[in-house]
Amino acid sequence: MPSLSEAAARPSIIVVIRSLVDFEQLRALRREVHRNPEPAFVEIGTAARIKQAIDGLPVRVLTGKDAHDLSSVVNYPSPQTLDEWEARAVASGVPAESARYxxxxxxxxxxxxxxxxxGPRWGLRIDIDALPMRESADPAHFPVANGFAATNGAMHACGHDANVAMGVGLLHRLADRDFAGSLxxxxxxAEEGVRGAQTMIDAGAADPIDTMLAVHMAGEMAMGSVVGSFTxxxxxxxxxxxxxxxxxxxxGSPETGRNALLTAAMAALGIMAIPRFSSADTRLNVGTLVAGDGVNIVPSSAVMTCEARATDDEVVDELVDRIRSVVEGAARTQGVGAALAVMGQSSTVSPDDEVIDRIVEVAGALPEVVEVIRTQAFAGSDDANLLIRHVQRRGGKGAYLMIGGGSPGPHHSADFDVVEEAIPIGIDILASLIRQN
Structure with missing residues (x-):
C-alpha cells in the first residue's frame, strides 16, 4: 500500500475520487491517534504522527515559538509529566528524536x-488533544471490538482523532495545489480546557488569515448531516x-495561623452566591479545592479552580471581576494572600453569513450529505471561537463547521465514538469550499 505522501502525488486518485486506499489510510491514521490519546500540551506522539503523515507534501511547517507562545500558560505540564508522555510516545512507535523535539x-x-x-488565505483549526478519562472496556464498544481502544488513561472522547484525520486528509487532497490562494x-x-488557541494567537499564527474556519465532529448528529456553522x-x-x-x-497557637483552607471555602461559597444575569445565560462552578497538611495544622496553602461562563462576552468579564472581588474579600478577612490566574478562555462566536452560505451550498451539492442545517446554537465553549473572532477583528470572516459523527454515546463519555466514514465527508466539503474561490 503506498504512503499518504505517495498517494498525494497522484491527483487522479486523491482529488477526483476518494479511493479505497485513501480512506483506508485515513482510517488507519485516525485509529493510531485514537489508540494513543494525549491530554493538553503533552500531545507529543500525536504531533509527531501528524508531521510524519504530511512529510513529502508541498507544505511549509511551523513549530515551536513560530506556532505558539507558551510563556503565559498557567499550569503547563511539569518536566516529569512531559518526560512520562515522551516515553509513552516512543513506546508507541514514535521515533525518539521526533518525540524529543x-x-x-x-x-x-x-x-x-x-x-x-x-487568492485568499484560508485558515482551519484542527484540535488534537484528548481528555484525561478512561475509555470504555465494553467488548461491544467499536474501538474495543476492532483493537484500537486507548488503555493509557486518556481518551479521544470528543472526536479530535477524527478531526486530525480530516486535517491531514485535506492537505493530501489539495496537494495538487489546484486552487487559488492558500490554506x-x-x-x-489543549482545546479541552480552552487553553491552546490563545497561545497560537499570541504567536501571530492567525494574523495572515482572511477566512477562519473550525471543523469538528458532532457525535450527536447522524453521519451525512452537516451544520454550516455553530452560533x-x-x-x-x-x-x-x-x-x-x-x-x-x-x-497550641491557632491565633498565629492564617487559614488558607477556610479562606478558600469562604471564597467558594461566595462565588456560588454571585447573582445571575437577566441579560445573558450564565454558569458558575467551583471545580476543585485542594488544601491542608494535617488534621492538627492550620492550613497554610490552598488551591482552588473555578469557571465562569456566559452567553455574552461582557457578562463573563463582569463575572470574573466579581469572582476576583469575592476572593480578595475572603483573603482580607483571614489575612491570607490570594493570586488569581486565568488558565483558559474562550468567547462566543458570531459567524459570517457569506461564509455560512458558501458552506451550505457546497455541502448541499455533495451526494453523501443528506441533511444540511444552516446554523445551530452552541451550548458549550470552544476556543476556536477566539481564533475566528481574532480574524474577524482584523477584517476577515469565519465560521464553525460541524460534521455529523453518529456516536453511540455523548461527547466526553466513555463510550463516545465516531463513524469513520464521516471523515471523508468533512474533507469533501472543505476541499470543495477552498477550490471554489
Whole structure:
C-alpha cells in the first residue's frame, strides 16, 4: 500500500475520487491517534504522527515559538509529566528524536499549503488533544471490538482523532495545489480546557488569515448531516486561585495561623452566591479545592479552580471581576494572600453569513450529505471561537463547521465514538469550499 505522501502525488486518485486506499489510510491514521490519546500540551506522539503523515507534501511547517507562545500558560505540564508522555510516545512507535523535539518545543503545528494562483488565505483549526478519562472496556464498544481502544488513561472522547484525520486528509487532497490562494491549518493543542488557541494567537499564527474556519465532529448528529456553522456558545474563563496563609498548631497557637483552607471555602461559597444575569445565560462552578497538611495544622496553602461562563462576552468579564472581588474579600478577612490566574478562555462566536452560505451550498451539492442545517446554537465553549473572532477583528470572516459523527454515546463519555466514514465527508466539503474561490 503506498504512503499518504505517495498517494498525494497522484491527483487522479486523491482529488477526483476518494479511493479505497485513501480512506483506508485515513482510517488507519485516525485509529493510531485514537489508540494513543494525549491530554493538553503533552500531545507529543500525536504531533509527531501528524508531521510524519504530511512529510513529502508541498507544505511549509511551523513549530515551536513560530506556532505558539507558551510563556503565559498557567499550569503547563511539569518536566516529569512531559518526560512520562515522551516515553509513552516512543513506546508507541514514535521515533525518539521526533518525540524529543515536540516535548521540548511544544505540540502546536502550523501548516501552510499554497495554491497555484493568487487568492485568499484560508485558515482551519484542527484540535488534537484528548481528555484525561478512561475509555470504555465494553467488548461491544467499536474501538474495543476492532483493537484500537486507548488503555493509557486518556481518551479521544470528543472526536479530535477524527478531526486530525480530516486535517491531514485535506492537505493530501489539495496537494495538487489546484486552487487559488492558500490554506493554513492550525493543529492546536489543549482545546479541552480552552487553553491552546490563545497561545497560537499570541504567536501571530492567525494574523495572515482572511477566512477562519473550525471543523469538528458532532457525535450527536447522524453521519451525512452537516451544520454550516455553530452560533453563540458560551464565553468562558477557567480560573486558578492560589491562597497563601501561615501554618500553626491548631490547638497550641491557632491565633498565629492564617487559614488558607477556610479562606478558600469562604471564597467558594461566595462565588456560588454571585447573582445571575437577566441579560445573558450564565454558569458558575467551583471545580476543585485542594488544601491542608494535617488534621492538627492550620492550613497554610490552598488551591482552588473555578469557571465562569456566559452567553455574552461582557457578562463573563463582569463575572470574573466579581469572582476576583469575592476572593480578595475572603483573603482580607483571614489575612491570607490570594493570586488569581486565568488558565483558559474562550468567547462566543458570531459567524459570517457569506461564509455560512458558501458552506451550505457546497455541502448541499455533495451526494453523501443528506441533511444540511444552516446554523445551530452552541451550548458549550470552544476556543476556536477566539481564533475566528481574532480574524474577524482584523477584517476577515469565519465560521464553525460541524460534521455529523453518529456516536453511540455523548461527547466526553466513555463510550463516545465516531463513524469513520464521516471523515471523508468533512474533507469533501472543505476541499470543495477552498477550490471554489
Amino acid at each position: 515536540f516535548r521540548e518545543n511544544g505540540t502546536a503545528m502550523v501548516v501552510d499549503l499554497a495554491g497555484d494562483r493568487p 493554513r491549518i492550525l493543529f492546536q493543542p 453563540g456558545g458560551m464565553a468562558t474563563r477557567k480560573l486558578k486561585v492560589d491562597f497563601t496563609g501561615r501554618a500553626s498548631h491548631a490547638a
